[in-house]
Amino acid sequence: xxxxxxxxxxxxxxxxxxxxxxxxxxxxxxxxxxxxxxxxxxxxxxxxxxxxxxxxxxxxxxxxxxxxxxxxxxxxxxxxxxxxxxxxxxxxxxxxxxxxxxxxxxxxxxxxxxxxxxxxxxxxxxxxxxxxxxxxxxxxxxxxxxxxxxxxxxxxxxx
Amino acid sequence: xxxxxxxxxxxxxxxxxxxxxxxxxxxxxxxxxxxxxxxxxxxxxxxxxxxxxxxxxxxxxxxxxxxxxxxxxxxxxxxxxxxxxxxxxxxxxxxxxxxxxxxxxxxxxxxxxxxxxxxxxxxxxxxxxxxxxxxxxxxxxxxxxxxxxxxxxxxxxxxxxxxxxxxxxxxxxxxxxxxxxxxxxxxxxxxxxxxxxxxxxxxxxxxxxxxxxxxxxxxxxxxxxxxxxxxxxxxxxxxxxxxxxxxxxxxxxxxxxxxxxxxxxxxxxxxxxxxxxxxxxxxxxxxxxxxxxxxxxxxxxxxxxxxxxxxxxxxxxxxxxxxxxxxxxxxxxxxxxxxxxxxxxxxxxxxxxxxxxxxxxxxxxxxxxxxxxxxxxxxxxxxxxx
Numbered sequence: 037x038x039x040x041x042x043x044x045x046x047x048x049x050x051x052x053x054x055x056x057x058x059x060x061x062x063x064x065x066x067x068x069x070x071x072x073x074x075x076x077x078x079x080x081x082x083x084x085x086x087x088x089x090x091x092x093x094x095x096x097x098x099x100x101x102x103x104x105x106x107x108x109x110x111x112x113x114x115x116x117x118x119x120x121x122x123x124x125x126x127x128x129x130x131x132x133x134x135x136x137x138x139x140x141x142x143x144x145x146x147x148x149x150x151x152x153x154x155x156x157x158x159x160x161x162x163x164x165x166x167x168x169x170x171x172x173x174x175x176x177x178x179x180x181x182x183x184x185x186x187x188x189x190x191x192x193x194x195x
Numbered sequence: 196x197x198x199x200x201x202x203x204x205x206x207x208x209x210x211x212x213x214x215x216x217x218x219x220x221x222x223x224x225x226x227x228x229x230x231x232x233x234x235x236x237x238x239x240x241x242x243x244x245x246x247x248x249x250x251x252x253x254x255x256x257x258x259x260x261x262x263x264x265x266x267x268x269x270x271x272x273x274x275x276x277x278x279x280x281x282x283x284x285x286x287x288x289x290x291x292x293x294x295x296x297x298x299x300x301x302x303x304x305x306x307x308x309x310x311x312x313x314x315x316x317x318x319x320x321x322x323x324x325x326x327x328x329x330x331x332x333x334x335x336x337x338x339x340x341x342x343x344x345x346x347x348x349x350x351x352x353x354x355x356x357x358x359x360x361x362x363x364x365x366x367x368x369x370x371x372x373x374x375x376x377x378x379x380x381x382x383x384x385x386x387x388x389x390x391x392x393x394x395x396x397x398x399x400x401x402x403x404x405x406x407x408x409x410x411x412x413x414x415x416x417x418x419x420x421x422x423x424x425x426x427x428x429x430x431x432x433x434x435x436x437x438x439x440x441x442x443x444x445x446x447x448x449x450x451x452x453x454x455x456x457x458x459x460x461x462x463x464x465x466x467x468x469x470x471x472x473x474x475x476x477x478x479x480x481x482x483x484x485x486x487x488x489x490x491x492x493x494x495x496x497x498x499x500x501x502x503x504x505x506x507x508x509x510x511x512x513x514x515x516x517x518x519x520x521x522x523x524x525x526x527x528x529x530x531x532x533x534x535x536x537x538x539x540x541x542x543x544x545x546x547x548x549x550x551x552x553x554x555x556x557x558x559x560x561x562x563x564x565x566x567x568x569x570x571x572x573x574x575x576x577x578x579x580x581x
Contacts, residue, residue, distance in 0.1 A: 063296060063514045092425050094515055096528045096541040108528065110515045114422055114438060121515065142425030145551040153258070168251040168580060177256055178539075 037086065037118050039065035045086065050077060066108075066121040071133045074124060078139040081111065081120065089113045089120060092136075095146035097154030099179045103128045105156050109136075126156065135161035153178040216244055223252050227331045227566045230576030232550075234569070241561050246554045250547075253580035261540035267293050267507040268367055270540060275361040277542060278578040280323050283316035283352075284520035285578075286365035289540075291446055292516035292527035293367045296509040304497035305369050306448045311382065311490045312352075312364065314483040318389070319348040320521035321429075321476040321483075324573040328473060329400050331570040332409050337400040344392055347385050354378060368503040379491055386488050393481055401477055410473060411464030414556045414568035418467065424552040428523025428545050429479060430572060433459040433472030440519040452489045454482045469571035476573070508535050522546055522573055542581055546574040 037045075043057045046067065053073035059065040069077055081089040091112040098106040109122040124133055135158035137144040147158045148167040155176035158164060166173065172189070175182055184193055222233035231252035237245040257277060261270045274289040275282040287309055294301065301309075326341035349359045356364045356372050364371050400406055416426070421434045431438060439456035441449040457478040459471025509531040517526040523545030530539040549572045557568045 062512050063298075064512075066513075090422050093517060093524065094526045094528055094541065094543040096539070096543075098530070098539060108513070110526070110528065114436070117443065140425070141423050141555075142548060142551070145547060149547075153256070166251075168254040168256075170251070177259055178262075 037116065039120070042087070042118065042120050043067050046077065046080075049080060053077060064121050066123050068123045068125065071124045071126055074122075075134045075136060075139065077122070078109075078136045082139055086116075087113065087120075088115045090115065090140075092140040092142040092146070093119075095143055095150060097150030097156050097178065099128075099154055100125070101180050105131045105154060107133055107150060107156055111140075128155075131156045132159055133157070134159050135164075137161055152176065155179060214240070221565075223249075227570065229327065229570070229574055232574070232576055232579070234553075234565075236562070236565070238562060241563075243557055243560050243562060243565050246557050246565070248550050248553055250550065250576070250579050253576045255581065257542065257581045258540055261537055264536055266535050267509075267537055270537065271366065272361070272363045274542070275363055276577060277544065277581055278320075278520065278522065278525075278546070278575045279360060280575050281316050281320040281521040282361050283312045283364065284320070284518070284525065286362065287313050287447075288516070288518040288520060288525040289527050290365045290367050291518055292514055292529045293507065293509070295516050296512065296514045296529055296531055297367070297504065297507065299368055299502055299504065301368055301502050302497045302499065303495050304373075305499050305502070307490050307494040308370055308374060308499065309365060310447055310449065310452075311487055311494075312355075312370075314486045314490075315348050315351060315382075317483045317521045318480045319345045321480050324476055324521075325396065325400070325473065328570045328573070329406070331566050332406060334400055334403070334406060337396060340392075340395065340399065344389060347388070351378065351382055351385065354381070366503055367507055369499050369501070373499045379494070382487065382491055386484050386491075390481070390484055393477060396477060401474060407463050407470060409564075409567055410469035410571065413464075413469045413564045414560065414571060415465045416467040416472075416552065416556050420552070420555060421467070424555065425548045426523070426552055427548070428519065428521075429475045430472055430523060430549055432456060433475045433571075434467035435459050435461070435471075440517060440524060444517065446516070446518055449486075451493070452486045454485050457482060469567050472571045472573075506535065508533070517543070520545060522575065522578070523549065542578075544578040544581060546572075546576075546578045547581075550574055550579055 039059050047054050053070050056068035081087045089111045091114050093112050094110040096108045104125055105128050106125045112119050150156050152166040152168050216237055216239045219236045219238055222228045223231040233249040235247040236243055257273050260273050264270055274285045277285050322341040322345040326338040329337040353359050354375050356362050416434050418434045418436050421431050435458050437458050457475050459466055459475055463470045511533040513530040515528045517524050526543035528541040532538040557565050
């Protein structure tokens with residue numbers, strides 16, 4: 037299916053959840069959706085016989101500055117060989133997105149990484165812990181206004 | 196972790212022995228863990244009940260480094276250091292992402308040079324994978340044979356760009372040096388030299404009775420689980436899924452060569468066991484040699500620096516580009532805000548994903564098999580932690 041067909045079909049099923057569809061004038065077409073419908077959309081994308089999106093390629097947390105965080109999902113179908121990119125924006129002071137680890141188990145570690153480095157919390161995640169940084173680290177390093185702490189556990193942080 | 200205490204059992208000498216599950220840390224410094232990785236094992240005697248991989252010991256936050264560079268080109272050396280066993284493949288993935296964002300096309304000669312370098316790197320990386328896998332299981336000799344042959348590939352790299360491990364060779368829009376005089380002949384000699392060596396590895400290791408006993412039917416990864424977990428590369432093909440990004444999501448010029456993706460067929464046991472994952476790598480080396488030989492014969496003349504942009508300033512936007520690295524799907528999600536430096540670079544590393552499937556396939560195995568399973572995934576911690 038072409039990006040146009042995919043977004044049309046999705047729009048038909050979830051008319052309120054689709055916030056923006058961008059196909060022309062960008063390198064990768066994307067669909068911006070509201071976070072509350074994310075899990076339903078993910079399940080629909082995976083299970084609908086026309087879509088069969090079974091392979092989560094990548095999940096990236098984003099800090100768009102100006103108080104907005106986001107998550108980007110790049111999804112692929114092994115059977116149909118088509119792709120879809122979903123984007124979700126959330127305010128930084130209430131950065132909560134439903135987890136899709138139950139839809140694609142691949143999301144489990146990616147979501148933990150996004151939480152660790154960007155600070156987006158994933159609701160209903162089976163194991164929402166930090167993954168790369170130490171468990172007792174303060175702050176989320178990939179946020180744009182992040183300042184490296186001077187000390188960690190009484191040890192000087194080298195730079 | 197909650198401990199479940201099992202009722203006492205009676206030993207053969209008439210005493211009752213208390214048994215219970217115990218927690219064992221394997222790593223972070225462990226000879227068979229391929230780097231600083233800690234596995235928390237919950238074991239019941241010799242049986243692994245659960246595994247929790249603890250990563251992050253090598254975390255340098257390459258993504259933060261990338262954002263604080265002054266331009267896109269400066270990210271390449273950091274990308275090199277992600278998977279230090281396959282640095283050329285890492286470069287390749289990143290420059291393709293940036294070129295896609297910029298919308299530039301590189302000269303024919305550059306495409307050929309990149310394919311030659313990437314495929315040689317794949318062979319070198321698979322040699323490390325297979326060699327150290329033998330080491331993990333107790334076969335010391337094949338490791339030496341494989342490193343002997345890998346050395347010749349490193350020599351080729353050294354004569355091209357001066358570096359043997361971390362190359363910074365592929366630049367956005369081109370490569371840093373043209374092929375030196377004599378490279379093509381030397382590379383052809385290598386192909387001729389290397390082809391019979393694969394038979395040697397097979398005799399030494401692949402069809403060794405002990406090796407087969409240790410790897411066949413161990414750590415079986417079914418195809419549907421592999422896809423759900425996002426597994427890719429030789430590990431996915433080992434599970435019998437005929438999927439290779441070089442063919443199925445074409446990038447560069449891989450459609451001009453004749454080669455076949457190799458898949459696991461369960462010859463020694465079950466489809467998707469450790470032996471299948473191992474043999475896919477060995478057979479892939481032969482395919483890579485085919486590609487290198489064809490590319491060496493077809494390579495045109497040209498200027499390798501003509502498409503290198505003076506200033507890299509992509510329009511605002513984002514791109515996810517993926518390539519087949521030696522270990523699987525290497526993706527780069529690059530976001531530009533219109534300035535001269537990347538707004539965000541996310542590396543989707545195959546090893547990170549493969550490690551997340553480890554608990555799934557090692558529950559219920561013996562501790563010794565655990566080593567065989569972890570080795571067959573071929574993880575490089577530099578890439579897992581980034």
